[in-house]
Amino acid sequence: MTLRTHTRIYAGITGVGMAFPERLLTNADLERMVDTTDAWIVERTGIRERHLVEPGTPASALAEPAARQALEMAQVDAGEIDCIIVPTVTPDTIFPATACILQDKIGAKRAWAFDLLGACSGYVYAVSLADALIRCGKHDKVLVVGAEIMSCIVNWTDRNTCVLFGDGAGATVVERLPDGVEGILDWVNGTDGSGAPYLHQAAGGSAKPASHETVDRYEHTIWQDGKIVFKKAVEGMANVSLEVLQKIGASTDEVDLFIPHQANLRIIDYVRKKLGLPEEKVVVTIDRYGNTTSATIPSAMRIAHEDGRLRAGHLLVIATFGAGFTWGAAALRWTPKSSLPR
Numbered sequence: 001m002t003l004r005t006h007t008r009i010y011a012g013i014t015g016v017g018m019a020f021p022e023r024l025l026t027n028a029d030l031e032r033m034v035d036t037t038d039a040w041i042v043e044r045t046g047i048r049e050r051h052l053v054e055p056g057t058p059a060s061a062l063a064e065p066a067a068r069q070a071l072e073m074a075q076v077d078a079g080e081i082d083c084i085i086v087p088t089v090t091p092d093t094i095f096p097a098t099a100c101i102l103q104d105k106i107g108a109k110r111a112w113a114f115d116l117l118g119a120c121s122g123y124v125y126a127v128s129l130a131d132a133l134i135r136c137g138k139h140d141k142v143l144v145v146g147a148e149i150m151s152c153i154v155n156w157t158d159r160n161t162c163v164l165f166g167d168g169a170g171a172t173v174v175e176r177l178p179d180g181v182e183g184i185l186d187w188v189n190g191t192d193g194s195g196a197p198y199l200h201q202a203a204g205g206s207a208k209p210a211s212h213e214t215v216d217r218y219e220h221t222i223w224q225d226g227k228i229v230f231k232k233a234v235e236g237m238a239n240v241s242l243e244v245l246q247k248i249g250a251s252t253d254e255v256d257l258f259i260p261h262q263a264n265l266r267i268i269d270y271v272r273k274k275l276g277l278p279e280e281k282v283v284v285t286i287d288r289y290g291n292t293t294s295a296t297i298p299s300a301m302r303i304a305h306e307d308g309r310l311r312a313g314h315l316l317v318i319a320t321f322g323a324g325f326t327w328g329a330a331a332l333r334w335t336p337k338s339s340l341p342r
């Protein structure tokens, strides 16, 4: 009997896009809304400004331009997409999914589409799924679009949380790569559901349906115990990054660029130090955009790509931590379409 050998199928990110609304909310603006100061916000979070939509703008309005930019970079027609995943905690509507609305807007007629609720880990979870769909041979092209209108679930009277978040979208085309080209190398994801009390939106789901009382109590907005989430996020992101590097047999020295979820500059700094990475290998966008939940990592990828900090063949590690608790990291070679053999 002759044994047959197979080369591994790799999926890779071939296009990336982003969209942010024009309107800026600066720390000076927030000083006029709640009892806070620019100095406190910058020192404790690293955030200077965030972009916000005009009230009533749905997540799909940001998802669409981000998706179109990613498709253009990947030189892929919307009609070629097999599946669309939209990680979001702020969908246009609970149902239909924002992914379905996006499918219609961009004309991705062949694609099946669904939202994924992984909070700040949504993007890493969705890319992991896209990788699995491609590596199992089922699909060739998956569009992953993190899109968030965080401003619609922020309690604008709570200084503990309202300074932290922004609106935005980041999109990636995840594609089967030509044989022999390495892309997404591995990923590790985790969940600890006992973390629910520390970061959540209490009302609006089946546990506590919307009522006048829940709205009066701001229970449709984000609530968190910042200190506990902070500690867990530092530990969680550092550990999961080391775990994924161990799985691919690489050391932190081999990492060309690290893109962490952007929730707090101090969290990013602690994680960077735990990993022993120099500042220039870590992408920071939180100063300009705040925490845009599932959009932070893909939009930071686009920014790093445009800056020339992220180049073809680079070893990129992305890592995240968020509500659930949820966490995850992926290690990948950067594979923009323009760098691939035809």
Ligand code: UT7
Binding pocket: 035, 036, 037, 040, 041, 044, 045, 120, 159, 160, 161, 163, 225, 226, 227, 229, 230, 233, 262, 263, 264, 267, 291, 293, 321, 322, 323
């Ligand atoms: O992406 C989802 C995951 N989320 C996160 O990763 C967020 C993690 N947590 C954090 O980023 C931080 O815990 C915060 C930025 C939310 C808070 O920073 P902190 O250094 O942990 O502050 P704290 O909550 O311990 O508050 C310290 C003080 C308190 O005053 P007292 O009790 O010491 O008098 C707060 O009331 O700072 C006060 N404070 C503020 N002061 C001015 C809280 N928010 C503000 C504010 N402006 N905006």
